[in-house]
Amino acid sequence: MNQRTASGPASPFYTEDHENFRAQVRRFVDREIAHHIEQWEAAGELPRELHRKAAEAGVLGVGFPETCGGIEVPDGFYGIVVTEELARAGSGGLLASLMSHGIASPPIVNVGTPEQKERFVAPVLAGDKIAALAITEPSGGSDVANIRTTARREGDHYVVNGSKTFITSGMRADLLTVAVRTGDAGLGGVSLLVIEAGTPGFTRSKLEKMGWWCSDTATLYFDECRVPVVNRIGAENAGFMAIMLNFNNERIMLAAQAWAFAKLCYEEALAYARERQTFGKPLITRQVIRHKLVDMKTQIDAVKAQLDLLCWRVSKRQMPVAEVCMLKNLATRTLEDVAGEAVQILGGAGYLRGAKVERVFRETKVLSIGGGATEIMKDLAARQLGY
Ligand SMILES: Cc1cc2nc3c(=O)[nH]c(=O)nc-3n(C[C@H](O)[C@H](O)[C@H](O)COP(=O)(O)OP(=O)(O)OC[C@H]3O[C@@H](n4cnc5c(N)ncnc54)[C@H](O)[C@@H]3O)c2cc1C
Numbered sequence: 001m002n003q004r005t006a007s008g009p010a011s012p013f014y015t016e017d018h019e020n021f022r023a024q025v026r027r028f029v030d031r032e033i034a035h036h037i038e039q040w041e042a043a044g045e046l047p048r049e050l051h052r053k054a055a056e057a058g059v060l061g062v063g064f065p066e067t068c069g070g071i072e073v074p075d076g077f078y079g080i081v082v083t084e085e086l087a088r089a090g091s092g093g094l095l096a097s098l099m100s101h102g103i104a105s106p107p108i109v110n111v112g113t114p115e116q117k118e119r120f121v122a123p124v125l126a127g128d129k130i131a132a133l134a135i136t137e138p139s140g141g142s143d144v145a146n147i148r149t150t151a152r153r154e155g156d157h158y159v160v161n162g163s164k165t166f167i168t169s170g171m172r173a174d175l176l177t178v179a180v181r182t183g184d185a186g187l188g189g190v191s192l193l194v195i196e197a198g199t200p201g202f203t204r205s206k207l208e209k210m211g212w213w214c215s216d217t218a219t220l221y222f223d224e225c226r227v228p229v230v231n232r233i234g235a236e237n238a239g240f241m242a243i244m245l246n247f248n249n250e251r252i253m254l255a256a257q258a259w260a261f262a263k264l265c266y267e268e269a270l271a272y273a274r275e276r277q278t279f280g281k282p283l284i285t286r287q288v289i290r291h292k293l294v295d296m297k298t299q300i301d302a303v304k305a306q307l308d309l310l311c312w313r314v315s316k317r318q319m320p321v322a323e324v325c326m327l328k329n330l331a332t333r334t335l336e337d338v339a340g341e342a343v344q345i346l347g348g349a350g351y352l353r354g355a356k357v358e359r360v361f362r363e364t365k366v367l368s369i370g371g372g373a374t375e376i377m378k379d380l381a382a383r384q385l386g387y
Pocket residue numbers: 132133134135136139140141142143165166167168169209212217366369370371372373374375376
């Protein structure tokens with residue numbers, strides 16, 4: 001699974017610059033994350049200082065404009081490199097929570113004012129503040145156009161009432177990009193507000209989950225919560241478009257996550273199969289196991305080929321919406337298959353806490369649900385394909 005071969009990079013999309021950046025992120029993961037991940041999983045959240053260290057390592061700002069304190073790069077492959085290297089720690093919760101600004105901040109970057117970028121994006125990319133995106137509600141997540149949290153205008157404030165749930169980094173976030181209803185029913189009545197921690201009328205409670213333990217997930221409550229109008233991102237009732245602008249990127253990064261964790265499971269299973277003896281022979285010599293490993297790698301490599309191609313197309317400002325939906329489904333299905341087979345190859349050792357494959361196996365479903373569930377991705381792809 002090496003990216004490189006004796007004759008150079010295995011993929012034409014990755015340059016020396018990407019590989020240098022990879023080395024930088026890898027050092028950060030080895031130094032600041034690998035030895036602490038079990039402790040953070042048990043604690044149910046990441047330490048705040050990790051965000052500052054990640055900012056220093058160039059992990060938080062990559063792909064964001066320099067005017068917001070980011071690091072501009074020519075393509076999305078730097079994001080895939082970050083995903084792949086963070087995934088080596090074996091915790092999807094780490095990626096979800098450390099990188100929650102990856103879904104929370106782009107709407108502000110894309111349609112916010114310079115002052116809003118200064119207030120709401122720059123401190124996040126510096127690792128001083130934590131950002132979260134709050135769209136999903138207890139009444140439903142897939143049907144984004146029908147959110148029920150309301151924001152009624154009173155002078156230079158909006159008064160927000162309602163609730164959001166399943167929000168990643170929701171307990172620790174200082175700045176929350178929140179979708180609210182300011183207008184009529186449907187997608188034309190949605191606006192985005194940045195709601196700051198400590199705003200009167202805003203409270204939250206923690207949720208326990210199957211996986212992603214070190215990612216704090218919350219339900220948010222807004223009770224007559226007064227938010228300044230200057231915190232509105234973009235025009236009133238134009239919030240849905242601001243959310244949609246980032247969907248392709250978000251889904252490509254979720255596919256990258258699924259691919260990176262599938263690859264990790266494959267590597268763990270391969271190493272174990274080489275080491276483990278059964279009936280007097282290494283497991284890797286058994287045809288059944290060899291075929292399982294080849295099947296796993298076949299799926300993983302197919303995902304990577306499509307991931308790189310679509311990442312390149314999106315970097316070229318193309319909008320391959322149907323293909324991105326299908327990629328997300330292919331990648332998450334691959335992760336479910338590969339993680340299951342990896343646990344099977346490790347046998348009892350794969351079922352024990354502390355094994356990377358055990359954790360990844362518990363974390364597979366969330367990627368098939370979040371960021372557009374499998375069924376929703378198929379519906380959208382079918383519409384885009386003109387069915
Ligand atoms: C750990 C975790 C972290 C998350 N983080 C965030 C976050 O940071 N911010 C945020 O806003 N949200 C977040 N989410 C929410 C996530 O985006 C939603 O769970 C997702 O969009 C699905 O919404 P739902 O759970 O309400 O399911 P529902 O919309 O109720 O759907 C339930 C099931 O029915 C299927 N379904 C729905 N409609 C149809 C249909 N018309 N036809 C066929 N099938 C259908 C869905 O695909 C799904 O399988 C997170 C979720 C989890 C689990």
